[in-house]
Amino acid sequence: MRLGRRLHAVPDSGSSTPEDLLVRVGRGDREAFAALYDLVAATVYGLARRVVRDPQLAEDIAQEALVEVWRLAPQFDPTKGKAMSWIATIAHRRAIDRVRSEQSRRDREDRVAVAERTDTLGDDVSAGLMREATRASVTSCLSCLTETQREVIQLAFYDGRTYVEVAELLGIPLGTAKTRIRDGLIKLRDAVALAEGLS
Amino acid sequence: MNLPARDDLHLLAGAYALDALDDLERQRFEQHLPTCPSCQDDVASFADATASLATAVATPTPAALRQRVLNEADQTRQVSVRGHRFRSSSSGLRYLSVAAAAVLLVLGGAIGTKQFRQNRQLSARVAIVEAGDARMSHLTGGAGDVQVTYSASHGASLLVADGLPPAPAHRAYELWIIVDGTPQPSVTFQTNSKGHAVVKIGRVPPAGSILAITEEPSGGSQTPTTKPTHASPPI
Numbered sequence: 405m406r407l408g409r410r411l412h413a414v415p416d417s418g419s420s421t422p423e424d425l426l427v428r429v430g431r432g433d434r435e436a437f438a439a440l441y442d443l444v445a446a447t448v449y450g451l452a453r454r455v456v457r458d459p460q461l462a463e464d465i466a467q468e469a470l471v472e473v474w475r476l477a478p479q480f481d482p483t484k485g486k487a488m489s490w491i492a493t494i495a496h497r498r499a500i501d502r503v504r505s506e507q508s509r510r511d512r513e514d515r516v517a518v519a520e521r522t523d524t525l526g527d528d529v530s531a532g533l534m535r536e537a538t539r540a541s542v543t544s545c546l547s548c549l550t551e552t553q554r555e556v557i558q559l560a561f562y563d564g565r566t567y568v569e570v571a572e573l574l575g576i577p578l579g580t581a582k583t584r585i586r587d588g589l590i591k592l593r594d595a596v597a598l599a600e601g602l603s
Numbered sequence: 604m605n606l607p608a609r610d611d612l613h614l615l616a617g618a619y620a621l622d623a624l625d626d627l628e629r630q631r632f633e634q635h636l637p638t639c640p641s642c643q644d645d646v647a648s649f650a651d652a653t654a655s656l657a658t659a660v661a662t663p664t665p666a667a668l669r670q671r672v673l674n675e676a677d678q679t680r681q682v683s684v685r686g687h688r689f690r691s692s693s694s695g696l697r698y699l700s701v702a703a704a705a706v707l708l709v710l711g712g713a714i715g716t717k718q719f720r721q722n723r724q725l726s727a728r729v730a731i732v733e734a735g736d737a738r739m740s741h742l743t744g745g746a747g748d749v750q751v752t753y754s755a756s757h758g759a760s761l762l763v764a765d766g767l768p769p770a771p772a773h774r775a776y777e778l779w780i781i782v783d784g785t786p787q788p789s790v791t792f793q794t795n796s797k798g799h800a801v802v803k804i805g806r807v808p809p810a811g812s813i814l815a816i817t818e819e820p821s822g823g824s825q826t827p828t829t830k831p832t833h834a835s836p837p838i
Binding site for chain 1: 645649
């Protein structure tokens with residue numbers, strides 16, 4: 405392989421950050437991509453599964469999103485953001501696209517099902533097999549939100565609802581949905597920053 | 604539906620970060636984003652929060668997925684930010700990052716299988732950039748980077764400026780398509796305080812033409828009144 409000699413000189417993936425790996429992937433480094441897969445695939449797949457629910461469909465979406473990460477990796481700029489955020493954005497958008505196109509074929513007034521799905525969210529989160537530290541920090545971050553903030557963020561992010569749909573489902577004004585989402589994200593952001601600062 | 608007033612757009616940064624806008628509002632917000640540093644800051648700062656929501660639901664992957672992904676990646680060509688075709692796109696993509704990954708978000712979700720494309724209404728802007736026949740031309744000269752991506756199949760182009768200082772009061776930048784030595788006026792545009800602009804152009808520069816930018820009165824001119832600040836090699 406053309407990069408072989410240099411690859412052997414770099415540390416193994418265990419000591420590489422996702423950012424290091426993604427930058428190398430952007431240079432066409434297939435070994436770095438395999439290592440990156442091992443770091444992020446569970447998140448990409450888990451997110452797809454949470455959003456679309458169907459395991460087989462989630463697998464397809466995860467595959468598409470991860471190949472998209474490979475394809476777009478040359479555009480990643482580590483000075484502008486974290487690799488995981490960049491990758492999660494790609495994966496989430498891909499899952500949302502799929503769930504919205506399905507929703508548009510269905511009756512959109514499926515309020516009962518939505519309410520049920522929202523109720524099970526706590527279990528899903530706790531069932532995620534992820535690093536304990538991160539899980540603990542996210543769980544605490546989510547719990548730092550008010551119930552109403554958590555509700556809108558869960559409906560929007562995990563169920564793929566637009567804020568307009570969220571407002572309709574909850575019977576609240578559009579402006580309230582907008583500000584509630586924004587306030588919740590600010591709180592979540594600050595909690596994540598705090599958790600990272602402490603770790 | 605009713606489009607939100609401009610002031611309202613600031614409030615949409617959160618919903619945008621969660622992908623909770625419909626296509627129309629997303630387009631509108633993405634047009635607003637390059638001109639609004641506070642929304643850029645919001646969107647960028649929310650990225651880690653949404654990433655934490657993603658990692659919170661991480662799930663062990665099916666064993667077969669790894670090899671399938673690696674195999675498909677093997678067959679998939681990466682976008683190039685250094686190669687000939689997209690020689691100058693790195694600065695455009697830098698802009699995208701600065702604009703809190705606005706277009707990147709869309710690129711991430713929009714480019715994919717044929718089926719996905721058919722399922723979605725893509726914004727015109729993204730459609731140009733992702734078109735299979737998209738080409739990019741880099742305009743060099745003064746401060747900042749300007750590039751124009753154009754797609755014959757879409758019959759449209761997209762100008763992205765990065766680090767181009769705002770024009771003085773009552774002045775604007777104007778893009779010219781110089782065909783056989785004759786400058787044809789294209790669009791006028793402004794950059795924001797960070798030197799960003801994204802402008803759609805409803806035509807494709809013909810082969811052999813040259814793209815150039817001049818500073819003009821804010822209403823634009825029919826023929827250039829100043830020397831070009833930036834110009835491209837022949838298309």
